[in-house]
Amino acid sequence: MAEKDLAGLTASQMAEQIASGAASSEDVTAACLDRIDGIESQVHAFACYDREAALQQARDADAWRRSGKPTGPLHGVPVAVKDIIDTADYPTECGTAAMSGRRPREDATVVAKLRAAGAVIVGKTVTTEMAYFTPGKTRNPRDLERTPGGSSSGTAAAVAAGMVPLAIGSQTNGSIIRPASFCGVYAMKPSHGLVSRAGVLPLSRSLDHLGPFARSVDDLALALDAIAGYDPNDPDTRPLSSCNFLKTAQEDFGLKPRLAFVKTPVWDKADADTREAFEELAEHLGDACFTYDLPAHYAEAWPAQRAVMAAEMAHNLGRIADKGGDKVSKRFHDLMAEGRKVTATQYLDAVAAARVMRGAIEDLFQQEATAIITPSAPGIAPKGHGSTGDPMFNTLWSLLGLPAITMPLLSGEGGLPIGVQLVGAPGDDARLLRTANAVVRMLTD
Amino acid sequence: MAEKDLAGLTASQMAEQIASGAASSEDVTAACLDRIDGIESQVHAFACYDREAALQQARDADAWRRSGKPTGPLHGVPVAVKDIIDTADYPTECGTAAMSGRRPREDATVVAKLRAAGAVIVGKTVTTEMAYFTPGKTRNPRDLERTPGGSSSGTAAAVAAGMVPLAIGSQTNGSIIRPASFCGVYAMKPSHGLVSRAGVLPLSRSLDHLGPFARSVDDLALALDAIAGYDPNDPDTRPLSSCNFLKTAQEDFGLKPRLAFVKTPVWDKADADTREAFEELAEHLGDACFTYDLPAHYAEAWPAQRAVMAAEMAHNLGRIADKGGDKVSKRFHDLMAEGRKVTATQYLDAVAAARVMRGAIEDLFQQEATAIITPSAPGIAPKGHGSTGDPMFNTLWSLLGLPAITMPLLSGEGGLPIGVQLVGAPGDDARLLRTANAVVRMLTD
Secondary structure, eight states: OOHHHHHTSOHHHHHHHHHHTSSOHHHHHHHHHHHHHHHHHHHOOEEEEOHHHHHHHHHHHHHHHHTTOOOOTTTTOEEEEETTBOOSSSOOOTTOGGGTTOOOSSOOHHHHHHHHTTOEEEEEEOOSGGGSSSOOSOOBTTBTTBOOOSSSHHHHHHHHTTSOSEEEEEESSSTTHHHHHHHTOEEEEOOTTSBOOTTBOOSOTTTOEEEEEESSHHHHHHHHHHHBSOOTTSTTOOOOOOOOHHHHHHOOOOOOOOEEEEOOTTGGGSOHHHHHHHHHHHHHHGGGEEEEOOOGGGGGHHHHHHHHHHHHHHHHHHHHHHHHGGGSOHHHHHHHHHHHHSBHHHHHHHHHHHHHHHHHHHHHHHHTOSEEEEESSSSSOOBSSSOOOOOHHHHHHHHHTOOEEEEEEEEOGGGOEEEEEEEOOTTOHHHHHHHHHHHHHHHHO | OOHHHHHTSOHHHHHHHHHHTSSOHHHHHHHHHHHHHHHHHHHOOEEEEOHHHHHHHHHHHHHHHHTTOOOOTTTTOEEEEETTBOOSSSOOOTTOGGGTTOOOSSOOHHHHHHHHTTOEEEEEEOOSGGGSSSOOSOOBTTBTTBOOOSSSHHHHHHHHTTSOSEEEEEESSSTTHHHHHHHTOEEEEOOTTSBOOTTBOOSOTTTOEEEEEESSHHHHHHHHHHHBSOOTTSTTOOOOOOOOHHHHHHOOOOOOOOEEEEOOTTGGGSOHHHHHHHHHHHHHHGGGEEEEOOOGGGGGHHHHHHHHHHHHHHHHHHHHHHHHGGGSOHHHHHHHHHHHHSBHHHHHHHHHHHHHHHHHHHHHHHHTOSEEEEESSSSSOOBSSSOOOOOHHHHHHHHHTOOEEEEEEEEOGGGOEEEEEEEOOTTOHHHHHHHHHHHHHHHHO
16 A cells, blocks of 8 residues: 555554554554655644654554554554643643743653553644634645634644544634534544543643544544543543443444534524535434524523633633743733633632533433534634634533534535534443444435 | 430440340430430520421331331431531521521431431531521530530530430531530541532532531441442542441551641640640650641641632522621621632632642651641630631641541540541541541550
């Protein structure tokens, strides 16, 4: 197989080829690096990568396999991680000159878990400034004149451009689902607390999530199998028995899912193409889909998320911003000032409101719906690089900590992708992956 | 055995007598009720109790036992609970006219667990106004001219006066350990999250703890066996395997505990008698005890606890206080105003500081100490009924969520009790109970 073709494989396919000996990790890693070298000057997906270090990891993986030792589910597969995630072998600069040259001594838990599963860490993908709104250098590989979205800009672009089959991003508001939608890839924001955030720049303990970007639902499941689980260093992870996400994702009972088409209070802010595409989608899904209106009080979710995010980010990053001075954007300094004005009772009221909303929506999943279906973003990626687009279609699900998946199943103007977002019951990530595969089958068969 | 003597038994002894048939639950309950009737007009420990309802529960317990059905560890034992804990069969007025006549429909989880263990709920013990500082009507049974302490005033007094062998109180700052010290009984504030607070007036999720008052360490363990455990309705409880507290408490390895005598930054505010008594105690314990100085930053615990408590109480009780108007004390209204001024970043900084302090103190327990030994209160119960005394010797341990036990092993002026407080590693409540029994043996043999 030509190296170019190797880079186009999914992570599952790569893992199979490497496991069977049809290709070496060095082959697939070199193919990915060639792809990066070829288009990085246009896409700018990476904050840093190191060809020789990546190839050395790949050769080590090949030697390990040849020795007959047991291998993990991602053995030899090239993976990239967002540059707010600590790595012992690459700088981690969090998209800000205020952390220029920062070199962590240890891998974040998620990186350690990727390595334990056999992954080759090829580099660090561009983040917006401290994973907030100020864009980095990344372009959208579907249309270089458009934003890739953010804050996981480089993560989405790297997977969309075929540079790596799998990459890890983060979401506090809409930073996984939105860029994946704009770049036309699959991605998942797992349930809050499923993936440890130890060793990752903390924005907001209540809202921060890590999750995978890939080119298929199965690859998202494969990644979760590697990175999910209890970590004593992340107090929001839980000691629960592990579940085989990939196996569950691939189950096909032949049962139609029951999808609740939820327009949310921001529906009117989706563009006309997107609204029309979703109305058609709902019709096409027939009796697998029913319209569900959230109670009016869910409109509180947007200001509640804002209060929690601003306050927790001011708590976590205020001193870094103060010290960074004019290395930090006005927009970021403004957020710190906003967060410092939030009162403790406003904050606690917002956290309590989120808990009430989550409790109520659990009833929907228990009684009527397999998953919620709703847009991943207001439309296709906006033109220009001054903004990363609007996370409003992600805010509610981040606040509630529900698992969400975006799938590049619709398109708008110029054939640019519009993501279909599925949202599941809290903690039921495996079932959501299975439902996502069922929806892909229904819409592409 | 005379009824008077029955009321003087410990809960363990009562449970044994009832289990063996040496006494009926009706006998012991009647003995306790006679004791209550005899001295309640002086002690005022109860917000309400119902002789006939209690005797009916006791007769039901006796009938259950005679039928040969399996019985719980507290079968037939009279227990009282603080009047901020919901009961389906008694009013729950939380010590405030603002909730006068309030009748919950359901038992709090802790009450349901007591009933499942076979306990007879004899009544509701007096709390200060919404478990804050404004005293109720209760007098200290050791000296009626003195405060019983608070906020679990009636809980401590009822056990000290021999009205019940076991009662449940709560602590957000010093509301279990301090009144137990003033009244000369044993009590325990378990680790944060060990005992569910569902169905209890919420003051502060981060700081609220429920715990037992009794006349021996074994009775505290017996109570924990009944009331500890996971509850999906209290998000801070954890699904952990249960442990047999009583069995562990009674283990005697013959090993001397290593007690860290911690004076804390408020040591100078203990009175001279107490300081002297503790210096002598440390000397008496010899090589089982060593002096340990907390790092200077632990002084932050007192303002941190204040910020968290004020903010969370304003969040939880602000609306009740507003609606209560002049039914609510100026002191309570002032706290609400103070809590509403706390900013979210001050609140989050305080929570984070507590986490750092807890992490550091875990090292002490892992490396050097079986438990911390320190005063339960600044001295004997103060004279008068306008104040419930100062919780300063409890604040740190409430903020850190560590398990604490007070034991009436010292005495001051007029023979009035001074409590010895033992503090254990977080989550290691069973070991702390075992250490407490070892200390009792060392100091009373």
